[in-house]
Amino acid sequence: xLTELSAVELAAKLRSREVSATEVAQAQLxxxxxxxxxxxxxxxxSPENVLEEAANAQKLLDSxxxxxxxxxxxxxxxxxxxxxxxxxxxxxxxxxxxxxxDATVVGRLxxxxxxxxxxxxxxxxxxxxxxxxxxxxxCHNPWDLTCAPGGxxxxxxxxxxxSLAPLSLGSDTGGSIRQPASxxxxxxxxPTYGRVSRxxxxxxxxxxxxxxxxxxxxxxxxxxxxxxxxxxxxxSTSLPxxxxxxxxxxxxxxxxxxxxxxKELFGSGIEPGVLSVIHETIDLLKKEGVEFTxxxxxxxxxxxxxxYIIAPAEASSNLARFDGVRYGPRIEGDGHIGSAAKTxxxxxxxxxxxRIMIGTYxxxxxxxxxxxxxxxxxxxxxxxxxEKIFAEFDAVFSPTSPAVAFKLGALDSDPMxxxxxxxxxxxxxxxGFPAISLNAGLSGGLPVGLQLMGPVMxxxxxxxxxxxxxxxxxxxxxxxRL
Amino acid sequence: xxCRCEVAFGGEPNTRVCPVCLxxxxxxxxxxxxxxxxxxxxxxxxxxxxAMRSVFHRKNYFYPDLPKGFQVSQYGETxxxxxxxxxxxxxxxxxxxxxxxxxxxxxEDTGKLxxxxxxxxxxxxxxxxxxxxxxxxxxxxxxxTPDEAREYMVQLRQILLYxxxxxxxxxxxxxxxxxxxxxxxxxxxxxxTKTELKNLNSFRSVQLGIQFETRRQIAVLESGGKVxxxxxxxxxxxxxxxxxxxxxxxxxxxxFEDPDLIPMxxxxxxxxxxxxxxxxxxxxKYRRYMADYGMTTKEAGVLxxxxxxAGFFEQGVALGADPKLFSxxxxxxxxxxxxxxxxVIHADLADDHHALSKITPNHLLxxxxxxxxxxxxxxxxxxxxxxMLVSGDQASGILAKSNLTQISDDEQIKAWCKEVIQNNPDPxxxxxxxxxxxxxxxxxxxxxxxxxxxxxxxxxELMKAELENA
Numbered sequence: 001x002l003t004e005l006s007a008v009e010l011a012a013k014l015r016s017r018e019v020s021a022t023e024v025a026q027a028q029l030x031x032x033x034x035x036x037x038x039x040x041x042x043x044x045x046s047p048e049n050v051l052e053e054a055a056n057a058q059k060l061l062d063s064x065x066x067x068x069x070x071x072x073x074x075x076x077x078x079x080x081x082x083x084x085x086x087x088x089x090x091x092x093x094x095x096x097x098x099x100x101x102d103a104t105v106v107g108r109l110x111x112x113x114x115x116x117x118x119x120x121x122x123x124x125x126x127x128x129x130x131x132x133x134x135x136x137x138x139c140h141n142p143w144d145l146t147c148a149p150g151g152x153x154x155x156x157x158x159x160x161x162x163s164l165a166p167l168s169l170g171s172d173t174g175g176s177i178r179q180p181a182s183x184x185x186x187x188x189x190x191p192t193y194g195r196v197s198r199x200x201x202x203x204x205x206x207x208x209x210x211x212x213x214x215x216x217x218x219x220x221x222x223x224x225x226x227x228x229x230x231x232x233x234x235x236s237t238s239l240p241x242x243x244x245x246x247x248x249x250x251x252x253x254x255x256x257x258x259x260x261x262x263k264e265l266f267g268s269g270i271e272p273g274v275l276s277v278i279h280e281t282i283d284l285l286k287k288e289g290v291e292f293t294x295x296x297x298x299x300x301x302x303x304x305x306x307x308y309i310i311a312p313a314e315a316s317s318n319l320a321r322f323d324g325v326r327y328g329p330r331i332e333g334d335g336h337i338g339s340a341a342k343t344x345x346x347x348x349x350x351x352x353x354x355r356i357m358i359g360t361y362x363x364x365x366x367x368x369x370x371x372x373x374x375x376x377x378x379x380x381x382x383x384x385x386x387e388k389i390f391a392e393f394d395a396v397f398s399p400t401s402p403a404v405a406f407k408l409g410a411l412d413s414d415p416m417x418x419x420x421x422x423x424x425x426x427x428x429x430x431x432g433f434p435a436i437s438l439n440a441g442l443s444g445g446l447p448v449g450l451q452l453m454g455p456v457m458x459x460x461x462x463x464x465x466x467x468x469x470x471x472x473x474x475x476x477x478x479x480x481r482l
Numbered sequence: 483x484x485c486r487c488e489v490a491f492g493g494e495p496n497t498r499v500c501p502v503c504l505x506x507x508x509x510x511x512x513x514x515x516x517x518x519x520x521x522x523x524x525x526x527x528x529x530x531x532x533a534m535r536s537v538f539h540r541k542n543y544f545y546p547d548l549p550k551g552f553q554v555s556q557y558g559e560t561x562x563x564x565x566x567x568x569x570x571x572x573x574x575x576x577x578x579x580x581x582x583x584x585x586x587x588x589x590e591d592t593g594k595l596x597x598x599x600x601x602x603x604x605x606x607x608x609x610x611x612x613x614x615x616x617x618x619x620x621x622x623x624x625x626x627t628p629d630e631a632r633e634y635m636v637q638l639r640q641i642l643l644y645x646x647x648x649x650x651x652x653x654x655x656x657x658x659x660x661x662x663x664x665x666x667x668x669x670x671x672x673x674x675t676k677t678e679l680k681n682l683n684s685f686r687s688v689q690l691g692i693q694f695e696t697r698r699q700i701a702v703l704e705s706g707g708k709v710x711x712x713x714x715x716x717x718x719x720x721x722x723x724x725x726x727x728x729x730x731x732x733x734x735x736x737x738f739e740d741p742d743l744i745p746m747x748x749x750x751x752x753x754x755x756x757x758x759x760x761x762x763x764x765x766x767k768y769r770r771y772m773a774d775y776g777m778t779t780k781e782a783g784v785l786x787x788x789x790x791x792a793g794f795f796e797q798g799v800a801l802g803a804d805p806k807l808f809s810x811x812x813x814x815x816x817x818x819x820x821x822x823x824x825x826v827i828h829a830d831l832a833d834d835h836h837a838l839s840k841i842t843p844n845h846l847l848x849x850x851x852x853x854x855x856x857x858x859x860x861x862x863x864x865x866x867x868x869x870m871l872v873s874g875d876q877a878s879g880i881l882a883k884s885n886l887t888q889i890s891d892d893e894q895i896k897a898w899c900k901e902v903i904q905n906n907p908d909p910x911x912x913x914x915x916x917x918x919x920x921x922x923x924x925x926x927x928x929x930x931x932x933x934x935x936x937x938x939x940x941x942x943e944l945m946k947a948e949l950e951n952a
Contacts, residue, residue: 081508094507101501103508200508207741236512236743314741317540320551321505325605336546363542363736372738 002027004479007072007166007220014061014071021061021071025054025115028073032117032164035482040139041158043078044086045118057113068223070113075159075168078119079126080211081200082106085116089202090134091124093322093347095329103200104232105169105211112227117165120155124349125319126176126204128152129421132408133351140408141184142480143446147405150180150421153214157184160214162482167224168214173205174307175400175425177212178437182400182449185439185478187470188214189221189463192456193432194239196225197232203318205311206237208429217477218438218467222246225463244459252464254472255289257394259452264300265398265424273443278399281440281450281473288472292397295389299382303426304419306382309362309375316359319352383431390433390455395465398424400437400449424451434459436466441475483590483613484511484554491654495596495606503590503611505549510742513538517613518563518746519756520647521588524615525564526757527641528583534753536563538588538743542736546605547593555589557737562587563746570765571630571637576779581634582620589614609655615647622673623662628692632685635659640764644789652683659688663695665703674699675709679723681716691716694723767792775805784813790828797843807850808843815867816841840874849877857881858888861934890937892944895928898936899948902927913949921945 002010002024013019029047036042050073057071076082079089081099083106088094102110109116123133131139131154139154141147142162149158153170157180160168170177172190181188189212196211203209211228215221223246230243261282266275282292324330324343333342348356362371389396401421411418428435433456440450452469454462470476485502501509525532539561540552556562564586571579593610595603617638625631639657642648650657664676679695682688694716699709714723762770764786771782786792791812798808820827825839832838849867852858858866858881869880889895902924903910909920921942928941 079508081506087507089507097507099501099506099508101506101509199510202507203510203742205741234512235510237741313738317542317552317736317738320542320544321507321549323544323546323551325546326504326549327506337544340544360736363738365734365736368736368738 003031003163003166005166006217007069007215008217008223010072010166011069011223014057015066017061021054021057021113021115022051024071025050025073025117028117028165031162035162036164038140038145039142039158039162039164040134040137041120041155041162041164042075042118043088043090043121043134043136043155046085049085050115050117053110053115057115060113067112067227069167069227071115072167073115073117073165074109074224075117075120075156075165076106077122077126077153077156077168077170079122079171079202079204080106080119080169081202082116082119085119087119087202088136089125090122090136091348091352092135093324093328093343094202095347097328099200101200104197104234105228106200108228108230114167114227117159120153120159120168120170122155122170123152123176124352125202125315126152126171126173126209127315127351127355129175129179129418130406130408130411131155131180132412133349135349138408141405141446142482143185143405146407147446148183148408148410150183150401150405152176152180153188154180156214157181157186157188160184160216161186161480163216163479166216167220169211169224169228170214171201171204171209171211172425172429173208173210173311174422174429177214178425178428178435178449178451179401179421181214181437182439182451183405183447185442185447185449185480186214186216187218187221187436187438187466188212188449189225189436189466190428190434191225191229191244191459192239192434193429194235194237195229195242195244195434195457195459197230197235197238197242199232199234203314205314206318207314208307208311210429216479218436218463218470219249221436222249222463222467225459229459239457241457246460246463248460249464249467252461252468253289254285254465254468256291257289257465258291258293258392259285259395259397260295260389260393261292261397262297262300262389263294264297269420269423270399270402271404271443274399274401274403274448277441277443277448278450282397284472285469288468293393295393297382297385297389297427299378299385300423300427302378303382303430304423306375306378306430307422307426308358308419309371310379312355312359313362313372313375314359316356316363319348319356322348379430382427386427386431386433386453387455390458394454395462396453398451398453400424400451404443404446404448428453432456434462436462438466438470438473439476439478440473442478447478483514483517483588483611485611487611489612490608491651491656493608495604495608498608499610503549504607505551505610511554511740513743513746514613517588517615520613520645521563521586521615522748522753522756523645523760524617524642524647525567525586526753527645527760527763528564528567528569528586528617530564530567530583530586531560532748532753533561533563533565534750535745535747536561537745538740539737540740541589543733545592546603547595547607547610549593549607549610553589553592554740554743556587559585569634569637569641571633572765572768572779572783573633574779579624579630579633581624581630584618584620586615586617589616628689628696631659631661631692632689635685635688637764640787640789644761644763652685655683658682661688661692661695663692663699664709665696665699674703675711677709677711677723678713679716680713680726681718683718687716687718690721691723694721698723761789764789764792775809777806777809781809781813785809790826790831794827794843798847801843801847803843803847803850804854807854808846811846811850815864816846819867819871839871841871845870845874845876852877852881856888856890856937859934859936859938862888888937889932889935890940892940895932895936895941895944896948898928898931899924899941899945902931902945903948903952910949910952921949924949 130148131151156168161184
């Protein structure tokens with residue numbers, strides 16, 4: 001079945017003309033039509049557009065000008081601007097909004113002839129860890145439809161895990177790629193901050209947001225990373241040598257590699273089922289020659305706290321532009337402030353409003369030093385702590401999520417528990433370093449992800465390690481039955 | 483400031499916009515290097531300290547003309563690109579008034595709210611995102627009178643034009659002034675509550691506005707009232723100010739470092755390389771012209787008031803012109819002509835309404851040389867000058883083509899003198915009786931006869947001799 005092939009396999013078959021881009025696209029569209037009513041992975045799919053893009057991709061392939069992934073379909077989180085296609089961030093405040101420009105990543109995908117399958121479901125403005133905060137539709141975990149897929153890039157994770165797409169892109173601000181990848185049993189990669197342009201990614205928290213891919217294998221994730229990474233003069237925070245070259249992906253070995261285990265990520269906050277899968281994996285990797293050492297990073301204890309100051313603070317400012325004046329729906333009120341208040345009050349969801357309130361408070365005169373400034377100081381300490389570890393170790397190893405997928409609605413009354421699910425993933429955003437989640441096995445029939453973190457700009461090495469780890473773990477390729 | 487849209491005045495609303503300056507979702511800012519360079523050069527020209535590391539902040543507030551709900555600006559005492567500088571303003575008596583500069587920072591301009599003819603309001607975002615440099619004078623203030631405020635603005639504008647960082651057009655809003663005005667009793671330490679004045683679109687309105695505000699505040703206090711801390715608008719037609727908004731409490735703008743922009747860091751070498759690009763500034767030029775050419779404050783002031791005017795003068799001098807003569811011709815005939823025709827002397831100043839004059843420093847020099855060597859008379863020079871303006875030919879060429887050469891032929895002049903003496907017996911009699919002033923009339927008659935071409939000095943001499951003989 002075409003939809004079960006990896007992106008790299010598909011690309012090879014497309015290049016050899018064994019299949020056409022249209023056949024591949026049609027197969028994915030059929031699968032979406034068959035399954036997405038129950039999964040809720042997509043917010044917008046336009047089959048006409050998809051087939052037109054596929055036909056264009058085929059022309060590229062026929063002319064021999066295709067790239068590594070030409071003709072391969074890909075799904076995009078709905079916070080990346082797509083010229084001519086809706087971009088709503090799963091929010092009512094951007095209902096029917098069609099951007100007049102492509103995000104830089106989208107432009108790169110189009111240039112390389114990848115086929116945009118559609119826009120995926122997410123927590124509104126990427127705020128959440130379950131995709132339950134979408135203003136449009138619920139999203140379900142393919143391993144158990146009564147469970148959440150994680151979030152905020154839940155739709156992109158579900159699309160790949162459910163084989164509705166071979167590849168997808170998400171954005172990761174505190175774990176929004178890695179955590180749903182973990183909960184859906186696939187690979188999710190957050191590159192070094194600045195390696196993938198944020199231009200055209202609707203900002204949640206500018207200093208933490210990073211676009212990255214989902215795939216069903218490390219090889220696929222590495223291949224798409226080569227396409228989307230690169231310096232972009234439209235993004236001031238883009239790194240000069242951002243482009244990745246993962247051609248050496250398979251050349252690595254685990255022998256003699258040193259992995260650090262931060263004890264703060266193996267504590268009481270981690271579910272026993274998760275811990276046992278992770279420990280089994282550690283035993284497995286030891287046999288491959290990996291040397292594990294327990295380390296302590298005390299600043300990790302503050303990770304969730306500082307995240308919930310810095311991210312909302314930046315969000316409160318980033319989301320100020322949604323006032324109903326220039327785009328999106330508008331609800332009239334008394335004057336500009338009245339109309340803006342009404343528009344925002346009625347069209348932003350509860351979680352978004354809560355974070356705007358928190359962030360506004362944290363930036364206010366009199367509180368700024370105690371909250372925002374202090375959080376930035378702790379962030380700097382945390383980044384330094386990890387830098388020291390990376391000087392001694394090849395990677396930091398931990399669970400990705402403290403828990404497996406939970407029942408939809410189960411954490412509605414416990415927002416703190418939901419926020420604590422980001423514990424293991426937040427540090428990589430704070431320090432800007434790359435991190436990847438792989439499926440390590442199942443606990444109670446639900447996937448458990450492991451996370452590998454590497455130093456800033458060490459993306460290629462990290463992917464090489466992840467590739468070797470994946471080869472050593474039989475669980476990495478287990479798929480849900482749909 | 484953060485995109486590549488054109489900076490221009492006017493135009494159809496919302497035609498010079500892009501995702502970045504419209505603040506569309508997902509768009510990101512990239513600082514304009516040229517704008518940063520312009521501010522740094524201005525800061526150096528205004529004797530400021532330079533922030534070797536400087537960051538952009540977000541100033542958060544809601545207003546329809548603000549597309550992102552925040553303005554990218556620079557906050558803090560020593561973070562703005564330039565801080566703690568001064569500007570020396572010369573006064574008519576030849577003295578200097580030093581005005582402290584607190585800070586010079588870079589930010590983005592906002593859009594413009596417009597009332598639509600059909601009712602309701604619209605927003606034009608053409609101006610949104612245009613680089614805006616804010617120069618803030620010191621507190622406590624150094625500017626004590628409306629005249630000083632005007633002179634400060636004049637001098638500042640000159641410097642900006644010399645530096646080429648701004649076209650200085652106040653009427654188009656490319657240079658704006660928002661004075662904060664407060665009063666106090668003579669000898670009192672504490673300043674009264676201040677008001678801020680907006681919409682001042684000329685030097686005159688700056689002066690009038692401050693005058694009006696000062697008198698208004700005095701009247702308020704004398705009638706037992708209290709000056710409200712507010713922003714007031716200036717109505718140019720009625721020459722009065724009106725209340726715009728009260729500033730009862732300081733707004734909380736929730737300033738924080740813009741996470742989309744990385745800090746600017748400068749090396750000493752870079753700053754020094756910018757310093758090396760600074761032109762000689764108006765005040766230095768003004769002092770040099772007085773010292774080197776013996777000019778009066780007025781002459782030096784007129785010549786240095788515009789960098790192209792000063793440049794024209796310096797080119798003439800470099801070509802060997804006599805500075806005084808050259809400047810006299812510039813400030814009288816040339817200035818008068820340019821004023822009449824609306825022509826300009828430099829390509830940078832030319833536009834749809836202002837044609838470039840054909841006169842170059844070389845033209846003017848050629849004319850002056852002919853006067854100096856006695857080839858032409860002052861009157862003839864003016865005629866040639868007029869001809870030169872039209873044709874763009876050199877003075878010598880015009881002279882060769884016409885018969886405008888000065889007549890210094892003794893015999894010819896003597897003949898004319900004799901003729902005039904013969905035809906004017908009465909004035910001649912008066913001269914003989916001791917009314918020697920009348921010689922002016924007789925010389926004039928000769929000049930008339932020669933159509934102005936006779937060498938006037940020679941006519942004077944020869945007429946005198948002929949009268950003695952008569």
